[in-house]
Amino acid sequence: MRKNHIKCSLIVLMCIAAVAGGSAFDENLKEVNFVIPKGWPKPVYNLNRNKPTTSGFMLGRKLFFDPMLSRDGSTSCASCHTQFSGFTHVDHNVSHGINGLKGTRNALVLFNLAWNKSFMWDGGVNNLEVQPLGPITSPVEMNNTLENIIKYLDTSINYKTRFYKTYGDSSVTGQRILKALAQFTCMFESYNSKYDKVMRKEQGVEFTTQELNGYKLFRKNCESCHKEPLFTDYSFKNIGLPVDSAYFDIGRMKITGDSGDSLKFKVPTLRNIEVSYPYMHDGRFRSLKQVLNHYSSGTVLSATVAKEMKDGMFFTENEKTDIIAFLLTLSDKEFLLDLRFRNYRD
Amino acid sequence: MFALSYICNALVVTACAKEKDSAFVTVRIYPVFDGMQLILDTENYTNEHGNLLTISLFRFYITHLKLHVTGTSDYVTPEGSHLIDAQDTTTCSFSFSVPLGTFDSVSFVTGVDSADNTSGANSGDLDPAKGMYWAWNSGYIMAKLEGNSAVCKTIHKAFEFHIGGYMPPYNAMRQVNLPLGETITIENGKRSTININADAARWFAHGLDLSVTNSVLIPGRAACEIADNYSGMFSISGSTP
CATH class of the missing domain: 1.10.760.10 (Cytochrome c-like domain)
Incomplete structure (x- = not known):
C-alpha cells in the first residue's frame, strides 16, 4: 500500500518534472x-x-x-x-x-x-x-x-x-x-464549428431559424464557388470588384500571363469569416454586410467577370442578416483557441 | 558505434560494387565563352550581336543524365540533379559508377522536371536555399546568366537572365544529346572522364542584343527563346576512354 503510494508520488513527480523541463507544453x-x-x-x-x-x-x-x-x-x-x-x-x-x-x-x-x-x-x-x-x-x-x-x-x-x-x-x-x-x-x-456539429448531427446542436434560412440562401447563391465542406472550390474568380487604381492588381493574370485571368483572385474559404475581417484580396470591406452589399448591387461587369455575377443576385436586408447569421456558425472556437498553436518561447 | 556501423556499411557497399563488375565515369563541365575558359567579372567578351560584356554569374541545372550504350538502350545513371556554378569548380564535376559496356553518347536535361517543380521543398542541389527557386510563382530557375554591358540602360548596366518555367506552353526544360565522337569502353575498375564545354556565348545566339533584351526573369516566351539558345551551349571537349 505504502509502496504503491510512493510509486504514485514518483510518477506524479516525474510528470511535473517532464512538464517543467525544456518542452513545457508537450502535454x-x-x-x-x-x-x-x-x-x-x-x-x-x-x-x-x-x-x-x-x-x-x-x-x-x-x-x-x-x-x-x-x-x-x-x-x-x-x-x-x-x-x-x-x-x-x-x-x-x-x-x-x-x-x-x-x-x-x-x-x-x-x-x-x-x-x-x-x-x-x-x-x-x-x-x-x-x-x-x-x-x-x-x-x-x-x-x-x-x-x-x-x-x-x-x-x-x-x-x-x-x-x-x-x-x-x-x-x-x-x-x-x-x-x-x-x-x-x-x-x-x-472542422469543429457549429456548422460542422449540426452537419454531424451532434446532440443538442441545431441551427436557429435565422441560421437555417441563411444556410438555404447560401446553398442557393454562394455554394457554387464556396463549396462545402471547405467553403471554397479553390478556383479563381473575378467577382466584379471595381479596380483599385492605387494597386491596379491584375490577380491571377500576373501568374499565368493569360488575359482571360485578368482580375481573378482565389475563392477564399468562408470558415472563421467572423474573425478574419477585413475582406477581399485588398481588404476593402470591413464588414460582412459590405460584402453582401457588393454581391447584391455593386458588381462591375468586366470581360472576365464570373458567370454568377452576370446572372446577378439580389438580397433583401432580412436575407443579408440571415446569411450573416449562417456565416457566423462557421466560427470554430476549438481551433481558434487550440493551445497547441500558441507561442511558448521554449 | 554509429561510426563503426557506417564504416561497415561502406565496406559492404564497396564489396558489392566490385562483385557487380562496374567502373567509374566522371563528367566534368568546363564553363567557357567562345571556347575559351570563362573568367568571371574581369574579362571582356563580345557577343554575336557585337555587345561588349562581362559575365558575373553563370549557373545551370543538369538532370536526367544518361549514357547511350552502343547498339542497345540507354543506361540511366543514378545521378540526381546537379547545379553547375561557374564560380565553384567543385560543382563542375561528378562521378558515378556504370556497368561495363561501350558508350557512344551522353544525354541530359538542362533544367528541372515538373515533378521536382511541384513536390515541395527538395534537398541537395534542389534545396531552395541554393537561390534557384522563385518565391512568388513557384518553380525552379533552371539557369542563370548575369553580367554587365554598357549597352544596357539598367541599374549598374546589368543584364539578368533567370530562365525557368515548367508549365506548358512555356516549359524551359531542354533535352541535350551529345555524341562522344569516339566510343568509350568501360572496363572493370577503369575510370573514364567525359569533358563537356558549356559555352556562355551561346546564350546570345540568333543575334540577341543586350540593349533590347537584358532582363528575362519570369517564365514565358522570352525565357523559352533563351532556353533554346543555351540548349546548344554544350559540346564534348574530349573524353578519356
Whole structure:
C-alpha cells in the first residue's frame, strides 16, 4: 500500500518534472495527429512525404513565431498570421512587414491548408512547403533569404537540438526548415464549428431559424464557388470588384500571363469569416454586410467577370442578416483557441 | 558505434560494387565563352550581336543524365540533379559508377522536371536555399546568366537572365544529346572522364542584343527563346576512354 503510494508520488513527480523541463507544453501535443474529417475529400498535400511528428511540429512552431527569421529581427510569420483571427492579420486591409513597409494584398487565413490546391490570392505558389519563401524573401515582409536563416539557426543550440530530434542529425538545410514549417501549419485544422456539429448531427446542436434560412440562401447563391465542406472550390474568380487604381492588381493574370485571368483572385474559404475581417484580396470591406452589399448591387461587369455575377443576385436586408447569421456558425472556437498553436518561447 | 556501423556499411557497399563488375565515369563541365575558359567579372567578351560584356554569374541545372550504350538502350545513371556554378569548380564535376559496356553518347536535361517543380521543398542541389527557386510563382530557375554591358540602360548596366518555367506552353526544360565522337569502353575498375564545354556565348545566339533584351526573369516566351539558345551551349571537349 505504502509502496504503491510512493510509486504514485514518483510518477506524479516525474510528470511535473517532464512538464517543467525544456518542452513545457508537450502535454498539449499528445495529438500531433493529422485528421481527415469524415466526408471531406482527400488532402492535396502529400503528408506521407512529411508526416508531422511532435518534434517537427514544435520546431515548425518555434520557427513560425521567431522574428529573427526577418532581416531586422522585427517580423515573424505570426506577425501577420495570428491564431485568434484564423491566422490572418485581423483589422489590417494589407499587412506591414519590416520597417513598416506595406504589402498590396490582404493576408490570407491559414487553416485546412493540406486541401489547398495552390497558395496566395493569385495561386502563384504550388505547394505548402514552398509557400513561406514568399513572405521570407519579400522586401516588404521579412526581406530575408533562406541562406541567412540557415546561418542564424546554425548558431543556436536550441534550434540545432530540435533539428537533431526531428531529422536525426543537427544539420540545418532549407528543405528541413520548410518541411518543419509545413508540419506545423498543416496541423491548423478547422472542422469543429457549429456548422460542422449540426452537419454531424451532434446532440443538442441545431441551427436557429435565422441560421437555417441563411444556410438555404447560401446553398442557393454562394455554394457554387464556396463549396462545402471547405467553403471554397479553390478556383479563381473575378467577382466584379471595381479596380483599385492605387494597386491596379491584375490577380491571377500576373501568374499565368493569360488575359482571360485578368482580375481573378482565389475563392477564399468562408470558415472563421467572423474573425478574419477585413475582406477581399485588398481588404476593402470591413464588414460582412459590405460584402453582401457588393454581391447584391455593386458588381462591375468586366470581360472576365464570373458567370454568377452576370446572372446577378439580389438580397433583401432580412436575407443579408440571415446569411450573416449562417456565416457566423462557421466560427470554430476549438481551433481558434487550440493551445497547441500558441507561442511558448521554449 | 554509429561510426563503426557506417564504416561497415561502406565496406559492404564497396564489396558489392566490385562483385557487380562496374567502373567509374566522371563528367566534368568546363564553363567557357567562345571556347575559351570563362573568367568571371574581369574579362571582356563580345557577343554575336557585337555587345561588349562581362559575365558575373553563370549557373545551370543538369538532370536526367544518361549514357547511350552502343547498339542497345540507354543506361540511366543514378545521378540526381546537379547545379553547375561557374564560380565553384567543385560543382563542375561528378562521378558515378556504370556497368561495363561501350558508350557512344551522353544525354541530359538542362533544367528541372515538373515533378521536382511541384513536390515541395527538395534537398541537395534542389534545396531552395541554393537561390534557384522563385518565391512568388513557384518553380525552379533552371539557369542563370548575369553580367554587365554598357549597352544596357539598367541599374549598374546589368543584364539578368533567370530562365525557368515548367508549365506548358512555356516549359524551359531542354533535352541535350551529345555524341562522344569516339566510343568509350568501360572496363572493370577503369575510370573514364567525359569533358563537356558549356559555352556562355551561346546564350546570345540568333543575334540577341543586350540593349533590347537584358532582363528575362519570369517564365514565358522570352525565357523559352533563351532556353533554346543555351540548349546548344554544350559540346564534348574530349573524353578519356
